[in-house]
Amino acid sequence: MLKKFWTLFSVLLIAAMALAACAPAATEAPAAPTEAPVVAEPVTLKVWHQWDGAYLTAIQAVFDAYMAANPNVTIVLEKPENVTDALKVAIPAGEGPDILGWANDQIGGLALQGYIADLGTLGVDQAFLDATYTAPAAKGVVWSGKIWALPESVEGIAIVYNKAVASEADFPSDPMNFDDLLAKAQAYSEKNAGKYLLCNQGMPGGDAYHIAPIYFGFGVPTYVDDAGVAYMNTPEAVKAGEWLTQFKAFAPAEMSHEICKTMITEGNAAAWWTGPWAIADLEAAGIDYGILPMGKPFVGIKTLMIGKNAVDRGTAAAALDVIKFFTNTENEKAMALANKTIPANKAAQEDAAVQALSTIKGFGASLALGIPMANTPFAGAQWGPVGDATAAIWTGSQTVADALAAAQKAIDEAVAGMK
Structure with missing residues (x-):
């Protein structure tokens, strides 16, 4: 009986994710991974997302940088028209995404269906969340005592x-x-x-x-x-x-x-x-x-989740490495400067160049006081x-x-x- 409500509670942030910020600006190149590659054999990771236009350019640059540093990894971006319906078909068939970019208000429903992985089983703990991300962002990816995503950016009023x-x-x-x-x-x-x-x-x-x-x-x-x-x-x-x-x-x-x-x-x-x-x-x-x-x-939170099929296919560790890279300080800083989004990464949001953008500084101060969108x-x-x-x-x-x-x-x- 949960299904009849999933569409209702997804409407607000699905709409918000489509809203543009300001025109992209020149920014630093994405950071290269600093840890040893976790992938020894060639692997292709499928990312389902809702990014488009100029906003996608800075995001693609981050994935490109990861692939350049990890030649065994190929990251393919796909944008289903209706993510909810697509997941219902793809996951039982073993064809679901390795990584899912979606709003945090989807977490509870997706977790109940078994569509996303508990990141705690992959080694992500609360200490990592608290050290890396702002408090509302860290809290907003936890549901029922488990961690289901890494936060990418935040927004609110x-x-x-x-x-x-x-x-x-x-x-x-x-x-x-x-x-x-x-x-x-x-x-x-x-x-x-x-x-x-x-x-x-x-x-x-x-x-x-x-x-x-x-x-x-x-x-x-x-x-x-x-x-x-x-x-x-x-x-x-x-x-x-x-x-x-x-x-x-x-x-x-x-x-x-x-x-x-x-x-x-x-x-x-x-x-x-x-x-x-x-x-x-x-x-x-x-x-x-x-x-x-x-x-x-x-506080609305854009997140990256790991799909159930990534666990089934044995690609979850590689997917986790990618989303940690995506949400690290240097990459979130680069995306913030390009897209004027508010980083969920604590150090990126506090960076002097990021704080020099009045919108990020102002809205960031407001959201630091906020309550995560219910997940x-x-x-x-x-x-x-x-x-x-x-x-x-x-x-x-x-x-x-x-x-x-x-x-x-x-x-x-x-x-x-x-x-």
Whole structure:
């Protein structure tokens, strides 16, 4: 019964993976492997992915560098139209990928089906994750106490403000101080009649993703955890809901992606709570922007997994060597500089050249505070109920307590139907 929910919880990040960052820039050549090759006999590794266009160029360069240093290894990239359906056919036939590039929200479902390998059985441990990758990225590839992938890059939202109409002083210096954000929103509206400090498309409801920094910022640990336990009918969620009812007085009457984009570009909103995908539009409009953290956003994680068939074919060790190489410091730095993606690799993200890119520095600071996108098979149960509860709170059609109790019940019922 899990199958009917897999499509739902994959929609958000599958869409996000297709979003472009900025145009590629010249960067350093990928690093050569430093360890002795693990492959003595010729082997071909099949990588299923969702990369394309200029974004793929820097990624291909990393694989090319690996093959140059390891002549016995041939890496073939393939891009199935529908990965979920393709896996169902290919894996039972023994024709599945050795390496699968996909979002971390797919991990639980794929692991339950037996489609991906537990990397712990290949020697990857938590100490390696914690030493190599940022905390949200490391946490987001662990499900049910096991490691299922290595993280490649991360993305999520932050406060992006228009420097022509606001300054950093207009926003809280403490990203967890929502009382200060409320006070500053009130002050800004009173000082600038008809204008607003902030636009967030999740506030009116129907969007559990963009509203997440608020719920999580008030202490909700996640919407639903690995065991299917929901956290919407909690004191922390109630405090977040009550804050929303107060903030409404100083927010635009209507908010959506397009409305927020128009408001910030026209100067009617000082800031847009959004992600890297919005930057190209702001730059095209000539907006001089700054990026600040606020709350605890969802952290989407692009990962590399090892397929079951790699274990069956005896290519898993070679595949692991490739994904470790792909996610090492120098290669993640090269891809970040070329594609302006935020590295999951800790040292790469902290590199001076990478930090010199304002988008990576700004969004990276926000995501360091965030909560990994849920990778549980039960994640599909969260989106509708959280969005509906937020809408009811925003419109006043239900009290905060009643709206969140209804969300809790809906998630609990959905999870029960999945088990």
